[in-house]
Amino acid sequence: MRTGVYPGTFDPITLGHMDIIRRGAKLVDRLVIGVTTNASKSPMFSLEERLATVRRETAGIPGIEVVAFNSLLMDFAERQGASIIVRGLRAVADFEYEYQMAGMNQQINNRVETVFLMADVALQPIASRLVKEIALYGGAIHKFVSPTVCEDVVARVNALGKLGD
Template sequence: MRIGVYPGTFDPITLGHLDIIKRGARLVDRLVIGVTTNPAKSPMFDLDERVAMVEQAISDIAGASVVTFDALLMDFAAEQGASVILRGLRAVADFEYEYQMAGMNQQLNDEIETVFLMADVSLQPIASRLVKEIARYGGPIDKFVTPEVATRVAAKVAGEGRR
């Protein structure tokens, strides 16, 4: 059985993430979406909220599941029995970062391959960071996330305004 891991913070999960998940799920028998913490980021949503959004968004994708982790990616991937790590690329800047990360990961565990998937052209500009920024300024985000995620983001932004 070929197992893949698609890691990220998913704060929030976007249509770009879903594109990579759907396409990646066709490449492996089981796809683990690893929702992680990232000390370098201050997320809008806590870990449980992000997991709930991802679980809802992937509910119709056969072979996909969600697992949280707070460890080195290569350790997490090995624990899951993965032979593949999936990463999405949107632009050249993504490639430079991901290329360096893939090289470091290979040094940690050369039994696990990194596979890059290009984002669908129509979804390339979407970034969670930009979705949150647009929402905070009252802009529409329905072209970038599922309706359920848009509702959650709107509620979170409204809650931030009350502080």
Template sequence: MTTRTGVYPGTFDPITLGHMDIIRRGAKLVDRLVIGVTTNPSKNPMFSVAERMDMVRREVADIEGEIHVVSFDSLLMDFAEREGASMIVRGLRAVADFEYEYQMAGMNQQLNGRIETVFLMADVSLQPIASRLVKEIALFGGEIRKFVPATVRDEVVARVEKIGRKGS
């Protein structure tokens, strides 16, 4: 029997409740879900790749199914091929996400037509959440507990204390 493997890529800086929603739902679609923690040259991460991987591993530990957390720094389709994936799982929050994701899915299809992209709509209550905004709110001293798991909140707050708040 063939194992259906899906890849859910992202920077997860930090992992949010929106990410967790997509992971829980994505894990039900495949036999094995690989969460690919990556660097993104256009983003300035608050946490190192190792820290983000630890964060993700801890938060997904109680989710049913076979879930692996690995890092990658390559083309997504090369990573997906190495992992034996038949699908890429992507979360959509809003129409603005769709345009970018649609373009990426098209490019990925050109790179490797054997791997499908599957879009999952974020839960309505979680649609506004974005890691970038969570970090911005935290850096200005705002409360982020509605957007991230409790332990992640504590890590973000501790990091902000270490690097210094903005606007103070």
């Protein structure tokens, strides 16, 4: 059985993430969505909330498993029995970062390959960071996330309070 890992913070999970998940799931028998924390990012949602959201959003996709992790990606991939890491690319800036990470990861564990999937052209500009920023300023995010994720984000923004005027 071929296992892949698709890591991310998924704060929140976007239509771009879902595109990569659907397509990545076709490449493997089992795709583990690794939900992690990132010290350089300020999450809007807790790890538990993000896990629940990713599980809800991916429930209809066969072969998906959602797991939290807080370790080196290559150690997590090894524990999952993964032979590939799935990464999505939106722009040249993504490529430069991801290329460097793939090289470092290969040095750590050369038994796991990194596979890059180009984001759908219509979804390329979507980034969780921008979705949160738009929402915090009261903008519409329905074009970037599913209806249920949109509701979750709007509810969180209402609880936190909008920024700006």
